[in-house]
Amino acid sequence: MQKKWLIYGAYGFTGELIAREAKKRGMTPVLAGRNPEMLNYLAKELELEARVFPVGKTTAENLSDIALVLHCAGPFQKTSPPMIKACLEAGADYLDITGEISVFEHSFAQDGKAKDADITICSGVGFDVIPTDCTALKLKELMPDAVSLALGFDSDSGISPGTYKTMIQGMGSGSAERRDGQLVPVTIGSQRRKIDFGRGRRSAMGIPWGDVSTAYHTTGIPNISTWIPMKRSRIIGARLFSPAGSILSLPFIQKRLMKWVSLRVSGPDEKLRADSPAYIWGEARNADGVVTTARIKTANVYDLTVYGALEVTSRLLDGDYPHGSYTPATLFGADLIESLPGSESFEVETIYPE
Incomplete structure (x- = not known):
């Protein structure tokens, strides 16, 4: 029992x-x-x-x-x-x-x-954060001498009321990354690069995802950033919008936004979830410039x-x-994510400097 x-x-x-x-x-x-x-x-x-x-x-x-x-x-x-x-x-x-x-x-x-x-x-x-945490450990096992780690995901899943409220509560806090073992605040929209999360190269932006905390405890890698796909115009908009974050964090504005979510937002239905798998990506680098990338396709976020x-x-x-x-x-272990329904197996590639 x-x-x-x-x-x-x-x-x-x-x-x-x-x-x-x-x-x-x-x-x-x-x-x-x-x-x-x-x-x-x-x-x-x-x-x-x-x-x-x-x-x-x-x-x-x-x-x-x-x-x-x-x-x-x-x-x-x-x-x-x-x-x-x-x-x-x-x-x-x-x-x-x-x-x-x-x-x-x-x-x-x-x-x-x-x-x-x-x-x-x-x-x-x-x-939050099984897929990326397992990807981080997989890359650490493949590259024990990694000095930097980037993690991210791409998904078309909708957003639940609870997730919306968490996002609202975090307004004004900006982004974050791990540098030399320390958590460092980063201006939202300032981290930009192109990433193939698993369905082609896309413009991406750094976000304050939990792995800047968890992946460090999992791997010990001192430099960690986290990413999602985002159109370049929206990344620029996010950076321009960031000075307004402190206004949006005011208690009376937070209260109104929370009330709006409760009245207007419902979570993604079963059909949307079924049609929206997630694509997980991770990239580890060592001091010699060797880059190992791992990708895995999973069930949708929820x-x-x-x-x-x-x-x-x-x-x-x-x-x-x-x-x-x-x-x-x-x-x-890293294979936890592969054991879950809807998950495929890790695909790994390594590129050596010329």
Whole structure:
């Protein structure tokens, strides 16, 4: 019999996708969240236990019989630290589906506490960041002497309300990269290059993706950047727009934007997700100028999050893994991404300087 585990934020767009797939697989998670109406409606339909509680001082009391928490309620910058604290107090493993750099850094900072509490902490067990984290480890294995790493993805998947809200919360923060082992802020739109993510060369822009945190912990490579395809005109626009970011981060503007998302934005439907695979790309360089590139095609952003989160959950519940704070790839290896439904195999090429 599988240990008892809990999905917090089960009625959110991605949390509900995970809950429904878990039920299909015969799993019996406890569904949790702070909205009793939405939570009880879903729990009744899926015939699963429901627990209504906010993330805060009393959270640990609701986890006393729980072996693992899969945290799906963002914005994670606000909700993850108190949930991790509750898991440490209750002795429950902690997983989440974040892509926020600050959340990853906080998770890694809990390594000693997690070991003392005999729990495993692993943030980013969805599309954020399983595919790119596994790509990073694959490249490190192929090029142990790499000094720089670039990672990115290309997908036509739509955006869920929760992702929109996370993006809004991050307005004004700009981009970021890893330089000589340190996280460094970068003006949004200032990083530009051409990249073939897997379906032809395209203009691309640097973004503050979680791998500037996680890939460093996974590989130790000191220089890391993260990329998505973007039309050149939009990259220029993003750079020109960046000075306005501080205005958009004002509390009253944030509140209005969040309300707009709640009223107007719905997540991508099943057909759009099925027709929108993701293309993952990574490039490692060493001091001699040798370049190794790895690419892999996967299921769409949201389905991969469902598959990844449930795969990691199952492995932790059924297996014996080390305690502390980890990335998905350091726990389960580079081939984790290849094992997920909809994923192909890595394609690798190496170019040597003339």
